[in-house]
Amino acid sequence: MRKLASICLVFLIYFACSVMSAEDRTIYQFTVKDSDGADVSLEKYRGKVVLIVNVASACGLTDSNYKQLKELLDTYHERGLEIAAFPCNQFGGQEPGCDADIKNFIADKYKFDPDLYSKINVNGADAAPLYQFLKKEQGGTLIDAIKWNFTKFLVNREGRVVERFAPTTAPKDIVKYIEKLL
Template identity: 50%
Template sequence: MNNIIWEYSITRFNYLGLFLMKGKTSCNVSATESKKRSPARKKDINKRLLSLFFIFEREREMGASVSVPERSVHQFTVKDSSGKDVNLSIYQGKVLLLVNVASKCGFTESNYTQLTELYRKYKDQGFEILAFPCNQFLYQEPGTSQEAHEFACTRFQAEYPVFQKVRVNGQNAAPLYKFLKASKPTFLGSRIKWNFTKFLVSKDGIVIDRYGTMATPLSIEVCIHSLPIQIVLSYTIICDVGFMFCG
């Protein structure tokens, strides 16, 4: 129950950050408006801001990178949607894009559509997408692993593998995601902030870059295309700003 309450609190805080960034609420108050506020009202506002600060600091602390012994994605074994083991070493020599997906998210349509387009364009050039359904963000992947797989394949003609549902945050996070987050934390910590966070992995299984929800699959196409030539290329400069831009 505590984990559920905590995840809900973080989600609300993330939404507030996005709300402020979009200019829906202004922190700039005129001198006249400020004088109208009672001392009790000002105290309440300061208390709320302080609470948000502590939530932010706690999220940074909980999202801190965890040391993991593995050095490559290829060292992990995951389960497919039917529960069978899949050793990721079978993807050696391929550029990978790992994504935590959800079927009932506001970003589902755009991300799944572009993932399909991206995969069809580069699948014959040593590129693979690995999708991991996750229900940790406002319960937006409520069905079974097989239902998530069927949704992606039926509605969006996904030809890439959709694996068993996983947790990406917390003590029970999948070992693979602990490794991904430790390899590429953000300035807000390593915690995954929302659905459709993407990790770009080299042919050697090394995590090259991390992209938040707002970075669409097609926006990182240039990085994927150039990876076989220049592995160290980093394309996304827009990440790490608020919960949507910071995976």
């Protein structure tokens, strides 16, 4: 009897998770590590508009993206914009440093202080759960995988992923989407 009850409980949990409505799928269900190794619940973004970006320090897109991301944050932070940066070394080994080195690089070179998280994988079997979720919510062109550094996901004030932008989309070209959500 106890085994049957356990099986029923597992089935009910699975069923409840599989019928979760789109309204229930938000970034708020995730906890990630910040660049100092502390756990951070993405509940911290409740009521905010968030631009989530996989970043790299040695990419041809680094300079323009960091400069423009800083401009976005400087312009729209008071209205509720946050930028969540997730370093990733899966594309050409362009983010080889440790979390402390990455944090120092961004602060020293760009005078930029986004919400910086610990280095993660965004593709493959060991992709971070947040990125598995983001790709499922906003698939890419042809394939859902993240194609390169600086892929951007825009999240509304309710925590839902509403847009995905290619690495080559400049942050300044996302302004109209951000303004609609603010």
